[in-house]
Amino acid sequence: MRQAFQRRIESLGEIFRFTAAALTVEAMDAKQRNAVDLAIEELFTNMIKYSRPGSAEVLIEIAGVDGAVVVTLTDADVEPFDVTMAPDASVDVALEQRQPGGLGLHLVRRLVDSLSYEYVPESRESRTSFRVMCSRPSTAGSNPRGGTHADD
Amino acid sequence: MLTINSGPDGSVHIAGRLDAAEAPVAQAFLDRVAGTVNLDCSRLEYISSAGLGVLLKTQKRLMTAAGGLRLTGVSRHVRDIFVYSGFDQIIAIEVAE
Numbered sequence: 081m082r083q084a085f086q087r088r089i090e091s092l093g094e095i096f097r098f099t100a101a102a103l104t105v106e107a108m109d110a111k112q113r114n115a116v117d118l119a120i121e122e123l124f125t126n127m128i129k130y131s132r133p134g135s136a137e138v139l140i141e142i143a144g145v146d147g148a149v150v151v152t153l154t155d156a157d158v159e160p161f162d163v164t165m166a167p168d169a170s171v172d173v174a175l176e177q178r179q180p181g182g183l184g185l186h187l188v189r190r191l192v193d194s195l196s197y198e199y200v201p202e203s204r205e206s207r208t209s210f211r212v213m214c215s216r217p218s219t220a221g222s223n224p225r226g227g228t229h230a231d232d
Numbered sequence: 233m234l235t236i237n238s239g240p241d242g243s244v245h246i247a248g249r250l251d252a253a254e255a256p257v258a259q260a261f262l263d264r265v266a267g268t269v270n271l272d273c274s275r276l277e278y279i280s281s282a283g284l285g286v287l288l289k290t291q292k293r294l295m296t297a298a299g300g301l302r303l304t305g306v307s308r309h310v311r312d313i314f315v316y317s318g319f320d321q322i323i324a325i326e327v328a329e
């Protein structure tokens with residue numbers, strides 16, 4: 081399944097309705113579904129924060145592949161920003177030294193089974209993908225007549 | 233969707249999803265609490281980094297006045313988020329049984 085979303089925080093409600101529809105109860109348990117939602121939220125909000133106003137919509141694709149759910153967020157007309165290279169946040173410091181922010185990608189890396197990034201300079205597209213293994217065989221993005229397709 | 237309100241015993245009840253869209257609502261409410269605040273999280277289904285930011289700001293403010301947050305009824309998933317972010321070291325957390 082795939083859907084494009086306006087580049088604003090208010091799109092999160094619509095995004096979570098999209099993921100709820102894409103992720104069947106049988107495919108993932110609540111913890112795994114929360115991991116997908118959280119990773120999408122953190123990556124999506126990063127895209128909003130670091131893109132210029134009026135940019136194109138963000139495309140989110142969800143597919144079942146080899147017992148896992150693979151999610152890809154595509155951001156168009158942007159500069160490259162490789163999320164896999166962002167440093168971890170400092171989480172062992174005292175309360176007084178803690179600053180808000182910087183935890184999004186830190187959490188993503190701990191919740192997903194893999195994270196990848198690709199930039200296509202010709203189209204100025206930034207593609208971030210992550211994978212979350214399913215506790216049961218995934219039917220996300222599957223053909224309703226049976227079988228699984230990587231792209232719906 | 234998020235709801236946050238005060239109980240008759242002065243505790244605060246937060247329910248639903250504390251995500252980036254709902255974080256301002258939660259922050260506006262918690263900006264008004266004082267002292268040692270029991271935050272009932274038994275119906276909190278989800279928290280993202282935006283929600284963690286709300287709790288961090290609140291905890292810092294309360295602790296400067298010798299108060300603080302005490303989270304109760306925390307689900308295992310939300311507990312994991314606190315552990316990954318190190319928030320279990322800076323906020324008192326009780327996990328739901």
